[in-house]
Amino acid sequence: MxxxxxxxxxxxxxxxxxxxxxxxLLEGKLKAGTKLAETPLAAIFGVSRERIRKVLxxxxxxxxxxxxxxxxxxxxxxxxxxxxxxxxxxxVLEAGVLSQLVLRIDNVLLARLDAHLAExxxxxxxxxxxxxxxxxxxxxVHLVDSLGxxxxxxxxxxxxxxxxxxxxxxxxxxxxxxxxxxxxxxVAALRDRDLLRAIAVSREHFLHVEGRLQLDAxxxxxxxxxxxxxAPVKPLRRKARSAQSG
Amino acid sequence: MxxxxxxxxxxxxxxxxxxxxxxxLLEGKLKAGTKLAETPLAAIFGVSRERIRKVLxxxxxxxxxxxxxxxxxxxxxxxxxxxxxxxxxxxVLEAGVLSQLVLRIDNVLLARLDAHLAExxxxxxxxxxxxxxxxxxxxxVHLVDSLGxxxxxxxxxxxxxxxxxxxxxxxxxxxxxxxxxxxxxxVAALRDRDLLRAIAVSREHFLHVEGRLQLDAxxxxxxxxxxxxxAPVKPLRRKARSAQSG
DNA sequence: ACCATGCCAAATGTGCACATTTTTTTATTA
DNA sequence: TAATAAAAAAATGTGCACATTTGGCATGGT
Numbered sequence: 001m002x003x004x005x006x007x008x009x010x011x012x013x014x015x016x017x018x019x020x021x022x023x024x025l026l027e028g029k030l031k032a033g034t035k036l037a038e039t040p041l042a043a044i045f046g047v048s049r050e051r052i053r054k055v056l057x058x059x060x061x062x063x064x065x066x067x068x069x070x071x072x073x074x075x076x077x078x079x080x081x082x083x084x085x086x087x088x089x090x091x092v093l094e095a096g097v098l099s100q101l102v103l104r105i106d107n108v109l110l111a112r113l114d115a116h117l118a119e120x121x122x123x124x125x126x127x128x129x130x131x132x133x134x135x136x137x138x139x140x141v142h143l144v145d146s147l148g149x150x151x152x153x154x155x156x157x158x159x160x161x162x163x164x165x166x167x168x169x170x171x172x173x174x175x176x177x178x179x180x181x182x183x184x185x186x187v188a189a190l191r192d193r194d195l196l197r198a199i200a201v202s203r204e205h206f207l208h209v210e211g212r213l214q215l216d217a218x219x220x221x222x223x224x225x226x227x228x229x230x231a232p233v234k235p236l237r238r239k240a241r242s243a244q245s246g
Numbered sequence: 247m248x249x250x251x252x253x254x255x256x257x258x259x260x261x262x263x264x265x266x267x268x269x270x271l272l273e274g275k276l277k278a279g280t281k282l283a284e285t286p287l288a289a290i291f292g293v294s295r296e297r298i299r300k301v302l303x304x305x306x307x308x309x310x311x312x313x314x315x316x317x318x319x320x321x322x323x324x325x326x327x328x329x330x331x332x333x334x335x336x337x338v339l340e341a342g343v344l345s346q347l348v349l350r351i352d353n354v355l356l357a358r359l360d361a362h363l364a365e366x367x368x369x370x371x372x373x374x375x376x377x378x379x380x381x382x383x384x385x386x387v388h389l390v391d392s393l394g395x396x397x398x399x400x401x402x403x404x405x406x407x408x409x410x411x412x413x414x415x416x417x418x419x420x421x422x423x424x425x426x427x428x429x430x431x432x433v434a435a436l437r438d439r440d441l442l443r444a445i446a447v448s449r450e451h452f453l454h455v456e457g458r459l460q461l462d463a464x465x466x467x468x469x470x471x472x473x474x475x476x477a478p479v480k481p482l483r484r485k486a487r488s489a490q491s492g
Numbered sequence: 493a494c495c496a497t498g499c500c501a502a503a504t505g506t507g508c509a510c511a512t513t514t515t516t517t518t519a520t521t522a
Numbered sequence: 523t524a525a526t527a528a529a530a531a532a533a534t535g536t537g538c539a540c541a542t543t544t545g546g547c548a549t550g551g552t
Contacts (some may be wrong), residue, residue, distance in 0.1 A: 050538085051537095070505075088397075089395060089401070092395075095341065096343070153341075154336060195445075284534070295507090295534095316512080
């Protein structure tokens, strides 16, 4: 009786662990510099260590975790320089997107962008900060997606997810909303098919955001309680009645 | 005496296998659609199957191989649409790079670009096709690198390596050289700090290349002899007299 | 007291055996 | 004969045992 349910092909399990850790990263629950050891994580998620291992390496390949050979995974501690580079990359990419959009802009596209702007303004007016932050970021995604090129959309997605993590370290939380007017100005320039103005406005917009970057002083808490961070996530596989609070 | 040299930490081995397969991909030795099974590759390279497995998945994460769960790795068979998208992404990215370069351009940068153009012209004049192809691609890399942003450089690098593979399928080999004049025109526009012209020239340049794309008829040979393809690579580890004949 | 050196515990890396899934081959039937 | 189904073969996925490396700690020498 040695066979006991091993090799159960369950790709959803990999994905669940991946998403859980990624979400913790994106929501800033994992502080920069935190060590992510394999064994504890395996215990927390109730999966094998190999499973965790694979996910960790995947996140490392995506540059969302810092992998050091024989020394495991850590939440990266980006320098201000790193953050600036990501922002610059975003800025450059958007300039390119705009250069292509002015050639393709039509009433349908403009209508969609206007609709988005209306949403943004509505959220701002009713003081819904959460929605504002979300819509503000979505605007830039909307711009690339307008080109209908998955390659470009994915590139921006990677960039955004990385800056999300960084923002939690460097950006003062209260101000992380793009000014709606600036977004409106970009759309206006597109409407006029004025590429230079569109790029200039976009550039100013980004520089404005970049200018607000500053080192968040709260980088003290080194050792985090991983179990607490991933607590809301229900264990994927029970560990044979291990410490089940009755 | 059960321990027999397992777990030998050798990161160079991973890297060697990775590089070997990647190079075969980039050089077009692996035809589109070729199945890359784990076991044969392990035998060819003389490493464990797990080693191959890891490398294959890494290449899959980089979108250089197409991974299908439970069905292994294949060399992707990009559609013409896919190739166009990669080229468009490259074009868009370069437009963004130019928009940033016009703001930063100075004599030092111009001198370097001129030097590169001179190299390109020299290679073209002496009919060195190999050098021409290499330098022609390097020009675009040079442009991004001028910004000194590793994020952007890496983005372009990914794009280029992908299109390299695709080119072998779709681009008529003989013509895959960018016209030097077009590169020169881009630099000239930069010298004048004329962003619109730089973007327009760059755009024309890419459209010119894209226009030459056409499906290469030689997509017949499905089953390749992997052993022959990787032949020049010396086996990394002898197989400990396993399967002693006799 | 301070730095160097040699163990010991803990964490990461790897090969292997086996489960699962897919693909190919063979057998059966309309 | 062609189509379908069952069985065999092959390939991929996973957990585990063990090797290797790393980091900390105690010990001894200058």
